[in-house]
Structures are given as C-alpha cells and as structure tokens.
Amino acid sequence: MHSHPTQPESPNCVLCREDGGALVWRGSRLRLIRASEEGFPAFYRVIWNAHVAEFSDLSRADRAFCMEVVAAVEQLVREHLKPAKINLAALGNMVPHLHWHVIARWEWDSHFPAPVWANAQRSRDAEKEAAISARLPALDALLRERLQAEFA
Amino acid sequence: MHSHPTQPESPNCVLCREDGGALVWRGSRLRLIRASEEGFPAFYRVIWNAHVAEFSDLSRADRAFCMEVVAAVEQLVREHLKPAKINLAALGNMVPHLHWHVIARWEWDSHFPAPVWANAQRSRDAEKEAAISARLPALDALLRERLQAEFA
Numbered sequence: 001m002h003s004h005p006t007q008p009e010s011p012n013c014v015l016c017r018e019d020g021g022a023l024v025w026r027g028s029r030l031r032l033i034r035a036s037e038e039g040f041p042a043f044y045r046v047i048w049n050a051h052v053a054e055f056s057d058l059s060r061a062d063r064a065f066c067m068e069v070v071a072a073v074e075q076l077v078r079e080h081l082k083p084a085k086i087n088l089a090a091l092g093n094m095v096p097h098l099h100w101h102v103i104a105r106w107e108w109d110s111h112f113p114a115p116v117w118a119n120a121q122r123s124r125d126a127e128k129e130a131a132i133s134a135r136l137p138a139l140d141a142l143l144r145e146r147l148q149a150e151f152a
Numbered sequence: 153m154h155s156h157p158t159q160p161e162s163p164n165c166v167l168c169r170e171d172g173g174a175l176v177w178r179g180s181r182l183r184l185i186r187a188s189e190e191g192f193p194a195f196y197r198v199i200w201n202a203h204v205a206e207f208s209d210l211s212r213a214d215r216a217f218c219m220e221v222v223a224a225v226e227q228l229v230r231e232h233l234k235p236a237k238i239n240l241a242a243l244g245n246m247v248p249h250l251h252w253h254v255i256a257r258w259e260w261d262s263h264f265p266a267p268v269w270a271n272a273q274r275s276r277d278a279e280k281e282a283a284i285s286a287r288l289p290a291l292d293a294l295l296r297e298r299l300q301a302e303f304a
Contacts, residue, residue, distance in 0.1 A: 005184055011272060012284070018164075028154075043238045053237070054226065054230065054238055055219075055222070055223055055238070055240060056224075056230065057222075060220065060223075061217055063220070064216050067207075067215055068212065068215070068217070071207055071208045071212075071215055074188040074206065074207060074208040077208065078208065080178055085243075085244060085245050085248060086206050086207070086208075087205075087241070087243045087244075087245070088242045089226070089239070089240065089241035089243070090239070091237075091239045091241070091267055092239075093236075093237050093239070093257060093264060093265035093266070093267070094265050096237060105245060112245060113245035113246050113247040114269065115245070115269040117266065117270045118269045118270060150200075
C-alpha cells in the first residue's frame with residue numbers, strides 16, 4: 001500500500017470534485033469508473049486520484065501501478081465481452097487530470113474502425129448495445145473483485 | 153537486454169512490413185517513429201516490434217518497458233516543445249499491431265481541445281506549425297540519444 005503525503009486538488013477540476021462516473025472501485029491511488037458514453041456501453045476510465053495532468057508527472061512506480069490496473073481492466077473486459085478491439089487513451093485536453101479511457105469496440109459499433117471521437121460510420125445498434133449492457137453488472141463485480149485483490 | 157524467441161509477423165500488417173514512419177530509434181523490442189499527420193507536427197509513435205494486438209497481450213515486464221519508453225518520449229517532447237497537453241493512445245482498430253500515439257497538442261492547433269481524430273475546431277496555423285517542425289530534428293536527436301542510453 002502506498003500513501004500520498006498530499007493529494008493535491010484543483011478547485012475547478014471535475015475529477016477532483018466528483019467520481020467522474022459510476023464508481024466501480026476506489027483505491028488509495030486511483031479509481032475505476034464506468035462512463036455513460038452514448039453508443040459505447042463498455043467504456044471505463046481509470047482515474048488517478050491526485051490532480052496530475054500528464055502520465056510522465058507520475059513516478060516510475062506510480063506509472064507501473066497505473067498501467068497494471070489499466071491492463072487488468074482491459075484483460076477482464078476482453079475475457080468477459082470478447083470485443084473486436086480495446087482502445088486505450090489518456091487525452092485530457094478538456095480535463096487535464098490524468099485518466100485512462102479503456103473502451104471496448106466492436107465491428108458493429110457506430111464508429112468502428114474510427115476512434116470514438118471521430119464521426120459515426122453507421123447507425124447505432126440498440127439491440128447489440130443492450131446485450132452488452134446487460135452483462136456489465138457482472139463484469140463490474142469481477143473488476144471490483146480483481147482490483148481489490150491485486151491493487152488495494 | 154531482452155530477446156524474443158520469436159518475432160511473430162502478420163503478412164498483411166503494415167507495421168510488420170514497414171517502419172511505419174520516419175524512424176527515430178529502433179530497439180530489440182520496440183521502435184520510435186515520427187509520423188506525418190497533417191496539422192500535428194509533433195506526432196510520434198512507439199511501435200512494438202512483434203505483432204501483438206493488445207497492450208494486455210504483453211507480459212508485465214514488457215508492458216512496463218513499453219510505457220517507460222512512452223513516458224520518456226512524452227517527457228522529452230514536453231521539455232523541448234512545451235505543448236499545452238500530451239495525448240497518448242493505443243487504438244489499433246485499423247492496424248491491430250500495438251502502437252502508442254504520443255501527440256503534442258497546443259491551444260492553437262486545428263482541433264484543440266478536441267482529440268486529433270475529431271472534427272477541426274479552427275483553421276491550421278502554418279506559421280506556428282512550421283516553428284514546431286523546425287525544432288523536431290533536434291528533438292529527434294535527443295530522443296534517439298536517451299532511448300539508446302536507457303532502453304537499448
């Protein structure tokens with residue numbers, strides 16, 4: 001267990017004030033939330049708790065810890081949902097507080113193979129999205145269990 | 153030094169056949185290239201040499217190695233160019249061969265604060281882009297030197 005002497009907060013930062021989504025698991029250094037992004041039901045974010053803007057602002061140990069959590073989330077999402085691809089990204093242009101998007105993608109999703117931030121390639125498939133959504137509570141429970149076992 | 157018993161190649165994969173951009177540095181496990189993406193002069197890619205699709209396909213040690221290279225590139229880009237933000241992403245929907253985009257962003261760039269894959273927010277600024285481009289050969293040399301010293 002690692003503890004931060006300070007957890008710097010930035011007064012106007014939404015990720016300092018709020019969980020930033022449906023909280024799946026919270027650890028001392030980071031948390032996992034599931035986002036509500038239209039058209040992309042299996043969209044998770046690993047959010048660093050302290051207010052740091054860039055990945056390279058973390059220590060080497062914190063970077064390794066953060067990416068092992070990202071990889072664990074990715075792995076469980078893959079095993080449980082069998083997506084066509086996982087997309088990982090830390091952008092933060094709007095909210096410069098380190099958070100990693102972990103997004104499951106399918107050939108049938110509205111944007112594939114374009115990034116989720118690009119223009120849609122086709123209409124959404126409500127039935128397929130609902131089938132994924134129905135499996136998320138079980139996946140969230142698996143994620144919570146694994147993160148608590150390995151990263152608490 | 154780590155060596156792969158096999159370097160699997162996929163016959164139709166462009167990142168197995170080609171460097172994938174202007175080669176800055178090549179190591180045994182990965183390489184750094186500078187991409188030519190219109191409007192984003194400081195756009196690098198850390199490309200895993202072997203054909204693996206997902207970050208979680210790598211071993212834990214390889215993930216740490218890969219992300220320390222990404223962080224080193226990010227850090228030198230920040231120090232040398234002072235961008236407003238760094239964007240990191242491993243998407244691979246089109247080319248499912250692990251590669252990390254490391255993209256320097258500025259408030260004046262055509263898309264900021266939107267992702268580079270979204271619609272443009274404004275016209276490009278040829279003068280500002282050229283000023284950045286002029287500094288890239290020196291940055292490439294620093295990157296090559298650091299990666300060779302730390303990651304060869």
